[in-house]
Amino acid sequence: xxxxxxxxxxxxxxxxxxxxxxxxxxxxxxxxxxxxxxxxxxxxxxxxxxxxxxxxxxxxxxxxxxxxxxxxxxxxxxxxxxxxxxxxxxxxxxxxxxxxxxxxxxxxxxxxxxxxxxxxxxxxxxxxxxxxxxxxxxxxxxxxxxxxxxxxxxxxxxxxxxxxxxxxxxxxxxxxxxxxxxxxxxxxxxxxxxxxxxxxxxxxxxxxxxxxxxxxxxxxxxxxxxxxxxxxxxxxxxxxxxxxxxxxxxxxxxxxxxxxxxxxxxxxxxxxxxxxxxxxxxxxxxxxxxxxxxxxxxxxxxxxxxxxxxxxxxxxxxxxxxxxxxx
Amino acid sequence: xxxxxxxxxxxxxxxxxxxxxxxxxxxxxxxxxxxxxxxxxxxxxxxxxxxxxxxxxxxxxxxxxxxxxxxxxxxxxxxxxxxxxxxxxxxxxxxxxxxxxxxxxxxxxxxxxxxxxxxxxxxxxxxxxxxxxxxxxxxxxxxxxxxxxxxxxxxxxxxxxxxxxxxxxxxxxxxxxxxxxxxxxxxxxxxxxxxxxxxxxxxxxxxxxxxxxxxxxxxxxxxxxxxxxxxxxxxxxxxxxxxxxxxxxxxxxxxxxxxxxxxxxxxxxxxxxxxxxxxxxxxxxxxxxxxxxxxxxxxxxxxxxxxxxxxxxxxxxxxxxxxxxxxxx
Numbered sequence: 339x340x341x342x343x344x345x346x347x348x349x350x351x352x353x354x355x356x357x358x359x360x361x362x363x364x365x366x367x368x369x370x371x372x373x374x375x376x377x378x379x380x381x382x383x384x385x386x387x388x389x390x391x392x393x394x395x396x397x398x399x400x401x402x403x404x405x406x407x408x409x410x411x412x413x414x415x416x417x418x419x420x421x422x423x424x425x426x427x428x429x430x431x432x433x434x435x436x437x438x439x440x441x442x443x444x445x446x447x448x449x450x451x452x453x454x455x456x457x458x459x460x461x462x463x464x465x466x467x468x469x470x471x472x473x474x475x476x477x478x479x480x481x482x483x484x485x486x487x488x489x490x491x492x493x494x495x496x497x498x499x500x501x502x503x504x505x506x507x508x509x510x511x512x513x514x515x516x517x518x519x520x521x522x523x524x525x526x527x528x529x530x531x532x533x534x535x536x537x538x539x540x541x542x543x544x545x546x547x548x549x550x551x552x553x554x555x556x557x558x559x560x561x562x563x564x565x566x567x568x569x570x571x572x573x574x575x576x577x578x579x580x581x582x583x584x585x586x587x588x589x590x591x592x593x594x595x596x597x598x599x600x601x602x603x604x605x606x607x608x609x610x611x612x613x614x615x616x617x618x619x620x621x622x623x624x625x626x627x628x629x630x631x632x633x634x635x636x637x638x639x640x641x642x643x644x645x646x647x648x649x650x651x652x653x654x655x656x657x658x659x660x661x662x663x664x665x
Numbered sequence: 666x667x668x669x670x671x672x673x674x675x676x677x678x679x680x681x682x683x684x685x686x687x688x689x690x691x692x693x694x695x696x697x698x699x700x701x702x703x704x705x706x707x708x709x710x711x712x713x714x715x716x717x718x719x720x721x722x723x724x725x726x727x728x729x730x731x732x733x734x735x736x737x738x739x740x741x742x743x744x745x746x747x748x749x750x751x752x753x754x755x756x757x758x759x760x761x762x763x764x765x766x767x768x769x770x771x772x773x774x775x776x777x778x779x780x781x782x783x784x785x786x787x788x789x790x791x792x793x794x795x796x797x798x799x800x801x802x803x804x805x806x807x808x809x810x811x812x813x814x815x816x817x818x819x820x821x822x823x824x825x826x827x828x829x830x831x832x833x834x835x836x837x838x839x840x841x842x843x844x845x846x847x848x849x850x851x852x853x854x855x856x857x858x859x860x861x862x863x864x865x866x867x868x869x870x871x872x873x874x875x876x877x878x879x880x881x882x883x884x885x886x887x888x889x890x891x892x893x894x895x896x897x898x899x900x901x902x903x904x905x906x907x908x909x910x911x912x913x914x915x916x917x918x919x920x921x922x923x924x925x926x927x928x929x930x931x932x933x934x935x936x937x938x939x940x941x942x943x944x945x946x947x948x949x950x951x952x953x954x955x956x957x958x959x960x961x962x963x964x965x966x967x968x969x970x971x972x973x974x975x976x977x978x979x980x981x982x983x984x985x986x987x988x989x990x991x992x993x994x
Contacts, residue, residue, distance in 0.1 A: 436775045436777070444772040454765065458761055461732075465739035468739050471720070489813075492734065495728035496731045499726065499728060663771070665834040
């Protein structure tokens, strides 16, 4: 593997993936017992993508997310307490309880917001990249979106304009094969989403989205191209969500709309990005089982503390209902 | 340098606002379909490309959704874009970035980022252009929390409100009307702004309040002149902004006259005239001496045939009849 990686870098990748996983899984119980009520789209299973892509970015680079963006936020450096508090809709949340799980943001770390209108943030990312081009500030922007967004016209308009103006933007498509309940075979005649960028003269690649090192390598090369003015780049990351579309179990455990074959889920569980990376780290003697357990325990504490912080945090004040409509 | 009494057309007042705002602030840029083509934007963008270059004066393919979204995204990233829609009808493709994204961003992220974008829509109608080249849909945007909507009627206000819209930290829908483009008026040469949300009395009067916006101010002034000769003293109020709306000025005038006619170039149902009627009824009902009359487009798409167009667009004559229906002299 041609990787410019040090032990501490690999450890950081592992830590970020575990942080996302444990944070996501920590929501299951409070969702099921009704403590968390806003719609929560868990990123479990897709951690390698946010982690690998954001590891190739600078703090000042921009990212835009979707309804399933806790992972993007954490990987870009967002605080876990503010994230968890937002999902409890508390005043201390990153969006002061006005956004909930689908609207998380952290401008100082370049996370410029997430939204559930499928494809809705792609053009915003396009604009951030345009701003960088006009200012020549050297930043790049990543638009994260799912396979479902490949059905939205705005993606094609954005690809065309980005290529026309050679904008420093990476279109990062996380193909988890399901657009809510609908399998990709029912959405598209050709399932190789990366090919959609080719008619727009955009370099595009299909990447193993459950292998964090492959994700990182693809992102690093794409970032390099964009910084040299040779963008945009389109990356399709092949992955799978191990939880339901929304909440822990929607369309996975049969309680709502179970349309995913059990064997398919089990096959992807064997390709779990964190398990994979653990095996690699141990096998190549980069980190020991003991080191990994230490990291896990540290993250577990962080997650526990974040929930405690969120539960103790105040709710938004009723009288501030109309605050923030205008600046 | 300001010189007194300098006359400028409405469209060149817009042009001057863009020139001065772009020269004053490097974060301002213009993007949209046809910015280098007078066929699209008249002379409002004259000389901008030559002066500021293609990086800040960006003519685009026909992609309203992505281009408007890009303007919103650039605003999030600290720029002050002006995105132009040479016909409002085509803005329908850009409803997501305007209504879902720009309007909500500041609120739904608890004030973390604002969207200082100007979305400039041009009403371009008449001339048998029919239903999809004629729409005046300002009321639709006024319905949305988080958007400001300005709709100037004079060259002075066109410049001042465009500058104010660019300076504003929130998304502003700036709507002008090609029927106003040749209107001449006094416009100071200096960079100035007109406050968003403040109306103005165009003509003082005591018998009836005639509240108008955009091009209907022109027709209203004509109507007021005619009515003056017949002994009816009309007060013409130009709202200038429909969101926020200058309720104070509206109430002050209606309290004085006790009668209200609202002239709007949009449709009747759920339009701005309806909103104004509701506000007056709810807040100063006791001052009303007559029913409120709305002069608007009928709830009908714009026709092509000029004979139908003549019946479609309200003029000073419709306004005169409406005023007379509630003012006996």
